[in-house]
Amino acid sequence: MTQVATPDSLPADTGNIELAFxxxxxxxxxxxxxFFVRARSQGGSYGKPQQIVITTGSHNLxxxxxETGEGRTLQQFPFAYIVPEKMWAPTLxxxxxxxxxxxxxxxxxxxGGCMDCHVTQxxxxxxxxxxxxxxxxxxxxxxEACHSExxxxxELNRNPIRRFRIHLxxxxxxxxxxxxxxxxxxxxxxxxxxxxxxxxxNMTDKxxxxxxGVDFRPGADDLSQRFVVQPNTADHVEQKDFIRRTEPxxxxxxxxxxxxxxxxxxxxxxxxxxxxxRSGEFSCISCHEMHLDSPGQTDAKxxxxxxxxxxxxxxxxxxxxxxxxxSPRLVAHTHHAADSSGSRCYNCHMPRTxxxxxxxxxxxxxxxxxxxESIAYGRPNACNLCHLDxxxxxxxxxxxxxxxxxxxxxxxxxxxxxxxxxxxxKGDAGQRALITWGMGWESAQKIAGSDWLYPYLIYxxxxxxxxxxxxxxKSLRTxxxxxxxxxxxxxxxxxxxxxxxxAYEKWQREVRNVNTVYPPETAIDSDGRVKQDVFQRLRSExxxxxxxxAE
Amino acid sequence: xxxxxxxxxxxxxxAARNLRFGWWSLLVFLSMGAxxxxxxxxxxxxxxxxxxxxxxxxxxLAHAHGTLLAAVNIIAxxxxxxxxxxxxxxxxxxxIWAAILLPAGFFLGGVxxxxxxxxxxxxxxxxxxxxxxxxxARIALDLSKxx
Numbered sequence: 001m002t003q004v005a006t007p008d009s010l011p012a013d014t015g016n017i018e019l020a021f022x023x024x025x026x027x028x029x030x031x032x033x034x035f036f037v038r039a040r041s042q043g044g045s046y047g048k049p050q051q052i053v054i055t056t057g058s059h060n061l062x063x064x065x066x067e068t069g070e071g072r073t074l075q076q077f078p079f080a081y082i083v084p085e086k087m088w089a090p091t092l093x094x095x096x097x098x099x100x101x102x103x104x105x106x107x108x109x110x111x112g113g114c115m116d117c118h119v120t121q122x123x124x125x126x127x128x129x130x131x132x133x134x135x136x137x138x139x140x141x142x143x144e145a146c147h148s149e150x151x152x153x154x155e156l157n158r159n160p161i162r163r164f165r166i167h168l169x170x171x172x173x174x175x176x177x178x179x180x181x182x183x184x185x186x187x188x189x190x191x192x193x194x195x196x197x198x199x200x201x202n203m204t205d206k207x208x209x210x211x212x213g214v215d216f217r218p219g220a221d222d223l224s225q226r227f228v229v230q231p232n233t234a235d236h237v238e239q240k241d242f243i244r245r246t247e248p249x250x251x252x253x254x255x256x257x258x259x260x261x262x263x264x265x266x267x268x269x270x271x272x273x274x275x276x277x278r279s280g281e282f283s284c285i286s287c288h289e290m291h292l293d294s295p296g297q298t299d300a301k302x303x304x305x306x307x308x309x310x311x312x313x314x315x316x317x318x319x320x321x322x323x324x325x326x327s328p329r330l331v332a333h334t335h336h337a338a339d340s341s342g343s344r345c346y347n348c349h350m351p352r353t354x355x356x357x358x359x360x361x362x363x364x365x366x367x368x369x370x371x372x373e374s375i376a377y378g379r380p381n382a383c384n385l386c387h388l389d390x391x392x393x394x395x396x397x398x399x400x401x402x403x404x405x406x407x408x409x410x411x412x413x414x415x416x417x418x419x420x421x422x423x424x425x426k427g428d429a430g431q432r433a434l435i436t437w438g439m440g441w442e443s444a445q446k447i448a449g450s451d452w453l454y455p456y457l458i459y460x461x462x463x464x465x466x467x468x469x470x471x472x473x474k475s476l477r478t479x480x481x482x483x484x485x486x487x488x489x490x491x492x493x494x495x496x497x498x499x500x501x502x503a504y505e506k507w508q509r510e511v512r513n514v515n516t517v518y519p520p521e522t523a524i525d526s527d528g529r530v531k532q533d534v535f536q537r538l539r540s541e542x543x544x545x546x547x548x549x550a551e
Numbered sequence: 552x553x554x555x556x557x558x559x560x561x562x563x564x565x566a567a568r569n570l571r572f573g574w575w576s577l578l579v580f581l582s583m584g585a586x587x588x589x590x591x592x593x594x595x596x597x598x599x600x601x602x603x604x605x606x607x608x609x610x611x612l613a614h615a616h617g618t619l620l621a622a623v624n625i626i627a628x629x630x631x632x633x634x635x636x637x638x639x640x641x642x643x644x645x646x647i648w649a650a651i652l653l654p655a656g657f658f659l660g661g662v663x664x665x666x667x668x669x670x671x672x673x674x675x676x677x678x679x680x681x682x683x684x685x686x687x688a689r690i691a692l693d694l695s696k697x698x
Contacts, residue, residue: 160668167665293602293666300601 002118002139005052011081019079021090056118060357065110072134075107093466093490096433098546117194120145123213146190148177148217177219187283190218192268197254198226232259253550257377260365263549264356270364287313319345335402341443351382356551358470360437371396372408384419385438388448389519392419418521424456425538429465429547436460436468440475450479452522454507455530461500481511565643570628572647573621580617609661609669617654624650645686652679
């Protein structure tokens with residue numbers, strides 16, 4: 001969502017911060033209820049103040065936008081506020097993007113991109129160069145975003161007799177769209193109009209969208225000027241070929257190689273590709289709700305911080321709504337104790353394989369874990385995301401024994417070294433981010449043990465990608481002895497190395513139990529050191545292709 | 552020497568009815584206040600959940616109107632003692648029924664709710680409001696006529 005910048009909508013210290021990044025220094029000040037930023041090159045004098053006019057994001061990350069003096073064109077304040085940590089960081093360091101990228105979402109980016117989904121009924125209105133004349137109906141995600149146009153509905157329902165007639169008879173009002181009354185695909189698309197990877201059908205539609213805003217109205221069965229991009233489906237072949245030609249990294253930056261979505265905020269791609277979706281009933285509101293009107297719903301803050309779920313939908317109840325027969329044969333199906341994390345539907349069928357906003361998130365493509373997905377597409381499978389200390393061979397053996405899955409051909413490393421260790425040492429930045437975050441997951445720590453996680457998390461605190469370093473630090477803080485460990489994940493390389501060395505010393509001297517015996521799959525010696533031959537070999541094989549998870 | 556006895560102040564039957572009703576009504580609605588506090592105290596979802604905001608509002612209105620109108624009935628009953636006011640039977644009747652229908656409408660409107668709208672019981676509220684308007688207006692007029 002977008003909010004006008006006010007003392008209530010901005011982080012508390014916004015009027016009094018001094019930050020430096022990329023050779024420039026920034027200083028903010030508050031005048032009444034308005035906030036301003038001045039910038040200067042290091043050593044120079046501060047320039048003209050620019051007003052902070054709006055902010056996007058509210059639960060996880062807040063990005064501020066500045067006036068430019070060029071009409072309604074906005075410029076990004078280069079620092080974002082990480083809400084749960086109550087800290088400012090360079091915006092570039094809050095996305096999983098290559099460390100050499102120097103600019104992401106700059107002047108005009110809000111007008112030309114963010115506002116497509118972060119407002120209701122926006123019109124970008126490109127003028128020329130980096131100039132825009134943007135208009136919006138409402139800054140927040142308001143009623144009409146999901147319920148379509150409301151003028152007639154509001155006018156007619158001023159009459160209480162009409163309202164009561166509806167309450168007591170049809171219970172649904174034809175003058176307004178209601179995702180709860182729609183079939184699954186239409187209902188899902190009401191959310192998916194934003195929560196998906198979408199593209200324009202053609203240049204004419206793009207221009208129309210830019211000038212007049214979105215044509216789609218909730219209740220429709222397609223996005224009108226746009227379409228939901230699924231890499232491997234047979235629709236929109238021409239448009240997808242065009243994307244491949246003009247933006248070669250488009251799919252790699254958003255999807256796993258089998259077409260499963262890997263960035264957060266685009267959950268409808270996953271929902272649409274789920275087998276459950278074929279029933280025609282399954283949609284986002286099978287588990288989520290936007291109005292907190294279910295019995296047992298708690299306060300708005302909790303709801304907002306727990307995935308905006310309906311009550312009890314953070315449990316097996318979400319799946320058992322349809323899979324009613326599964327309840328009595330739960331253990332026979334899962335082969336795990338009924339009360340264990342291995343028997344929770346979500347953990348196996350919606351593992352955390354999407355990433356964004358500095359954390360791993362559950363995939364919304366309901367699927368079953370396979371070793372094949374890890375070997376062929378590099379996606380950590382659900383089994384090894386929990387059993388961090390086990391090899392792919394171990395997983396393959398159980399999936400074969402329990403579910404008759406074929407055992408794929410596996411390398412020597414896949415038979416002897418834990419999958420998580422391989423991903424963290426030789427995986428690409430996307431895999432490393434998922435695993436460093438996953439090492440802080442309580443359920444995984446209980447199953448796989450946590451004694452051996454320290455050296456890998458400390459090693460990851462010097463990863464070239466800031467997002468990986470941030471997750472490593474967050475996960476390290478879940479372990480005994482490091483709860484309050486200070487670390488500035490955006491520091492320079494020298495400081496990062498120093499802090500990591502300090503953390504390692506602390507672990508070796510103060511935290512590590514010298515009697516701990518580490519499983520051989522973790523590649524850690526009895527003295528708590530990662531086996532150097534394994535480490536050097538896997539590290540040298542690290543997949544350093546640039547990863548740019550475009551949220 | 553015996554003191555002369557005070558002149559007996561006779562409260563008319565309608566006024567006495569309003570006085571009795573007022574005190575009993577006050578008891579009922581103050582008790583309702585205690586019940587609402589208890590629902591708050593024990594965090595009862597049926598009353599406190601985010602989706603039950605309309606119910607909370609309706610019950611609060613029932614409690615407030617019931618208490619206030621009980622006090623109005625008591626004041627009306629006592630006002631007769633000033634000998635400046637005679638409570639007409641119709642006014643007495645209207646005041647009592649206003650004090651029943653208004654809070655009852657809000658209360659029933661909160662028992663079953665429809666999204667942002669209260670339940671059907673809320674239709675008792677305008678009837679009660681009309682009775683209240685009649686009785687207050689009548690009292691004001693009657694008082695104005697007396698010198």
